[in-house]
Amino acid sequence: MNTTFDVIIIGGGIAGSSTAIRLAQLFNSAAATWRKILVIDERTTNTEMFKVGESLPGEAKHILKSLGVFEAVNNDAMQGKHNFCYGNSSAWGSDELHDTNTIFNAYGNGFHLNRSLFDETLVKTAESHHDRFITIIRDSVTKSLLEKNGDGEKYWKISISSNELPIHGNILIDASGRRCFIRKCLPDLKRSSFDKLLAFACLFEIDTSQPPDSDHNTLVESCAFGWWYTSLLPNKQRIVVFHTDDDLVKHINKKRKIRQVEEFCEFIKETTTHITKCISEHAYHPVGKRIMCMPANSESLSQFASYENRWIAIGDSAASFDPLSSQGMLTALYSAKLGAEAIFFQYFNGKKTNNKEVTVQPLEIFQQYIENTFRKYKSEKSFFYNKEQRWNNEVFWKRRHEDHIEK
Numbered sequence: 001m002n003t004t005f006d007v008i009i010i011g012g013g014i015a016g017s018s019t020a021i022r023l024a025q026l027f028n029s030a031a032a033t034w035r036k037i038l039v040i041d042e043r044t045t046n047t048e049m050f051k052v053g054e055s056l057p058g059e060a061k062h063i064l065k066s067l068g069v070f071e072a073v074n075n076d077a078m079q080g081k082h083n084f085c086y087g088n089s090s091a092w093g094s095d096e097l098h099d100t101n102t103i104f105n106a107y108g109n110g111f112h113l114n115r116s117l118f119d120e121t122l123v124k125t126a127e128s129h130h131d132r133f134i135t136i137i138r139d140s141v142t143k144s145l146l147e148k149n150g151d152g153e154k155y156w157k158i159s160i161s162s163n164e165l166p167i168h169g170n171i172l173i174d175a176s177g178r179r180c181f182i183r184k185c186l187p188d189l190k191r192s193s194f195d196k197l198l199a200f201a202c203l204f205e206i207d208t209s210q211p212p213d214s215d216h217n218t219l220v221e222s223c224a225f226g227w228w229y230t231s232l233l234p235n236k237q238r239i240v241v242f243h244t245d246d247d248l249v250k251h252i253n254k255k256r257k258i259r260q261v262e263e264f265c266e267f268i269k270e271t272t273t274h275i276t277k278c279i280s281e282h283a284y285h286p287v288g289k290r291i292m293c294m295p296a297n298s299e300s301l302s303q304f305a306s307y308e309n310r311w312i313a314i315g316d317s318a319a320s321f322d323p324l325s326s327q328g329m330l331t332a333l334y335s336a337k338l339g340a341e342a343i344f345f346q347y348f349n350g351k352k353t354n355n356k357e358v359t360v361q362p363l364e365i366f367q368q369y370i371e372n373t374f375r376k377y378k379s380e381k382s383f384f385y386n387k388e389q390r391w392n393n394e395v396f397w398k399r400r401h402e403d404h405i406e407k
């Protein structure tokens, strides 16, 4: 295997694969056919493996088209491998359900994705359309070091678990998601956390003797301890997710061990009306015995790119969002596109853009984009949490309302 690359991308999730595709498009248009991009991801290729994070809004269609993946995703949805999503129903701020329908959205319907299949579609697109530029390795990155060559130029030295030879790259793109690998390499880089939100997810399957579930809306319901959502997935499955703060779990646990499936199901009944109705109406039963638990808090790096040290962070690695916003994938896609363009125009387009007096640097534009996106997100998040006023004395809601007042 070639061990020297122009760009190395750690992580081939949505952000990593999309960056690779966009960079390859740019290299192709510049006839820079000798350029080499390496994507390293440790994920399995098994598209049956369940991955949380399924609601993709209609706004994403445009960028999926520009990456050349929309047709494949839409065809998969037509064949029932993804579901279409036609809106939201939420009991938030009152017991009643309020519906929003994508008919009134300029972008039309969204998707409830089989996430593993969607992520794999992006990887396959990167592999097939741009095989001249892109190499994909299924492995874990164990170490990355910023080094200098004999001419004093900086480069990245990457180690992967199955290969003793280090791989060299001119530019490093961190697309490793919430694990944010770049932090391990740059001790001065800080990642701030703005809350302690955790998500507990359980997959349900419909009883085949029951009439099919045709509710394609995302259903959101708040309760005293946090909030819930459920979405209809392909293969007659439904995901139900509960969100609360890390330190509040023990208070709930006194009554219910929500990390156990039976107790989780009881907890749904105790704290929801609409989700309980949806689960019981179709006689859904839990798949497996495990409740998946994962961080869902808002986090952001102190810096998203460095010209001197030749790196950028994209997707969840740069900033991660509360799932209430349904914004994670969309931002991962846009940060990937802009990140690839910033890298290309900063380092590879042949013109000098490193004179700070003359131009706004592409990497600075990228930095500002993530900063602005995250600032806007925090203010919108605070606005939506403030719309729920029924449990003002509960710690979960108090925290979010105080957050609102501070702004």
Ligand SMILES: Cc1cc2nc3c(=O)[nH]c(=O)nc-3n(C[C@H](O)[C@H](O)[C@H](O)COP(=O)(O)OP(=O)(O)OC[C@H]3O[C@@H](n4cnc5c(N)ncnc54)[C@H](O)[C@@H]3O)c2cc1C
Binding pocket: 010, 011, 012, 013, 014, 015, 016, 040, 041, 042, 043, 052, 053, 054, 055, 056, 139, 140, 141, 142, 175, 176, 177, 178, 179, 181, 199, 201, 241, 294, 295, 296, 314, 315, 316, 317, 321, 323, 326, 327, 328, 329, 330, 332
């Ligand atoms: C409970 C929950 C619900 C969510 N729901 C939604 C939703 O409905 N809609 C939405 O838009 N977003 C949602 N999100 C957020 C969304 O899933 C993320 O924003 C999105 O996955 C970010 O994509 P990414 O490519 O940046 O990171 P990831 O999807 O996390 O991909 C990172 C990749 O890096 C790889 N990797 C990491 N470290 C290494 C390493 N050392 N070596 C090799 N590979 C490595 C991993 O294998 C992985 O494939 C949700 C999140 C949570 C927690």
